[in-house]
Amino acid sequence: MVQLKLPALSRFDKDIFNQDWAAFVSRIKTQPNQKHTYEIKSHSIDLSISYAPSERWTGSGGYPSYKSITAREHLIQNSAWNGLVSKAAQLEATGYTGPSGIIICDGGSEFLRKAKRIFQEFFSAHPAISFVLAFEAVQNFGFNGSNQVLIYFESGRRLPQPLEQFLSELPTLTESIFPYPERSAINALNALTSTKKYLGGSHYGGATMRGNEIRVSARTVLDLLAGKIDYEHFPETYKDFFQQMTKEGRVFSKASIETDTSEMDDDWLLLNFGEPDPSVTPFHLPDN
Numbered sequence: 001m002v003q004l005k006l007p008a009l010s011r012f013d014k015d016i017f018n019q020d021w022a023a024f025v026s027r028i029k030t031q032p033n034q035k036h037t038y039e040i041k042s043h044s045i046d047l048s049i050s051y052a053p054s055e056r057w058t059g060s061g062g063y064p065s066y067k068s069i070t071a072r073e074h075l076i077q078n079s080a081w082n083g084l085v086s087k088a089a090q091l092e093a094t095g096y097t098g099p100s101g102i103i104i105c106d107g108g109s110e111f112l113r114k115a116k117r118i119f120q121e122f123f124s125a126h127p128a129i130s131f132v133l134a135f136e137a138v139q140n141f142g143f144n145g146s147n148q149v150l151i152y153f154e155s156g157r158r159l160p161q162p163l164e165q166f167l168s169e170l171p172t173l174t175e176s177i178f179p180y181p182e183r184s185a186i187n188a189l190n191a192l193t194s195t196k197k198y199l200g201g202s203h204y205g206g207a208t209m210r211g212n213e214i215r216v217s218a219r220t221v222l223d224l225l226a227g228k229i230d231y232e233h234f235p236e237t238y239k240d241f242f243q244q245m246t247k248e249g250r251v252f253s254k255a256s257i258e259t260d261t262s263e264m265d266d267d268w269l270l271l272n273f274g275e276p277d278p279s280v281t282p283f284h285l286p287d288n
Helices: 009-015 019-030 079-093 110-114 116-125 161-177 185-193 218-225 236-247
Strands: 036-041 046-051 101-105 131-138 148-155 207-210 213-217 252-258 268-273
Touching (some): 079 101, 079 116, 116 148, 131 161, 131 185, 148 161, 207 236, 218 268
Parallel strands (some): 101 131
Antiparallel strands (some): 131 148, 213 268
16 A cells, blocks of 8 residues: 655644744745745655646645555545445435436545445445446546546446446546546635635636726626725736826726636626716826
8 A cells, every 4th residue: 555655644833834934934925926945855754745836737646645545444435435435325215126227426535546446345235226427527637638527337236228328428428428527526625715716818717908908807896896806906907007097097987797608617808998087087288
C-alpha cells in the first residue's frame, strides 16, 4: 500500500500548520498577485503547497488519491461504499424483486477509478441490487486537454438482454449524450467557495465594454445587490468602467437583459450610459 509522507494527525499543528505556515499565509495576503510555495522536506514529511493567482483553475488532493485497495476493510471504508449501502437500504425496503440499480456521482472521490472491486464486494453483500452506474466528471488541463464525462458500469446478476446491452453501451456514448463538463466535481466546489469566482474571462464574472456600454454577468451584479459578495470582491474591470463613467458625469440611459443561449447558468446585463449630464457633471468655469 502506498503511504503518504505526512505526520500523524495529532502532529499536524506542530509539523505543518505552524509558524512557517502562518508566514506563508501572511506572504499571500501581502503579495496576493505573486506566486508562493510552502514546502516541507524531511525524512518523515514530503509536502508542497503552492499559491498561483494567475492560474484559472483550482485543485485539491487527499488520502483517497493515494490509498491502494489491498484489503476488505478498504473496500467497505470509503465514500463510494457508504453511498451504495445507503441507497441499497432504500431499494431493498421497497420489496421490489425486479432488476434494480444505483447511480452514483463521483463528488470528487478518487475511489471511483478503483471501484470495480468495491462494486463486486457490494454485490456480494447486497445481491438484490442488479447493477451500478457511476458517473465521473474529468477535467483535463493542457493545450490539447478537453473535459469529459466517464461512466463505469458493473452488474451483480444477469440482467434482461435489452437492459444489459443498453447499460454496457452507455459508457461509449457519453460524448453524444452529455455536454462537456466545465469542471471536475472538486474544482466545481472550490470555485463556488472561492472569493475569486467572479474573476477571469468566464461568463460568470466576465465583462465586455464598448464605448459607453458595458456587458456584465447578471449573476455577479445580483449577488452584489443581494449582499452575497462584498464590494471588495466585485470585479475590478466593472469598478474601473463605472468609475470612469462617473468621472465623466454620465448616468444610466438604458438597461436590458440579453439571455444566454448556451448552457451557462447566467445571462448578460447590458448597461448604457448617456452623454454627460449637467446634474452630476463637475462644474467648470467657461474659458474667457
